[in-house]
Amino acid sequence: AQKITQTQPGMFVQEKEAVTLDCTYDTSDQSYGLFWYKQPSSGEMIFLIYQGSYDEQNATEGRYSLNFQKARKSANLVISASQLGDSAMYFCAMSHTGTYKYIFGTGTRLKVLA
């Protein structure tokens, strides 16, 4: 069954440090995309980063990078140089090519400490 697992319900990180948010997925398909979204306390869902299953390089977007380990079926989000504004809920999601269904994990609440 297709599934996204985020095992860290909550995380703390000191400002300016790096933090890794874990995401593992389960699929038997070969072609899929992995996504990370940020949901601040204001409630909107903000797209952060995308990784395609056939991409050989890890995706990066500014301070965000996705540590993609296909054999382990993991797609961890790394935030470098954390800022107070990074405090939010973070969701990992997956979708398969040719489908119209996206599956989300349960989220990790990140708190950045000053």
Next chain:
Amino acid sequence: DTAVSQTPKYLVTQMGNDKSIKCEQNLGHDTMYWYKQDSKKFLKIMFSYNNKELIINETVPNRFSPKSPDKAHLNLHINSLELGDSAVYFCASSQAGGAETQYFGPGTRLLVL
């Protein structure tokens, strides 16, 4: 310019009422979605539409009826509201389905009393 917009932002209503939420995207995308986020922040897809055609209906009660008058709009009508319908409803769009980035609207916070 807002990419995906939803109205209203907040909706407070009595049990048994009927209400609608509107969604519009100006990204030129072909595919639109409705999601429900419950009080535990779990996000679940409800409907997917591609070029105005219903593609996915995730065992949502018949009281929920989506309508897509054109590719840029996907509205959600809810009949006979129940307490359990209280949630945040998100509209989203993507260029196509599957492995394409979705962009979300700001959400509609529905509270049923």
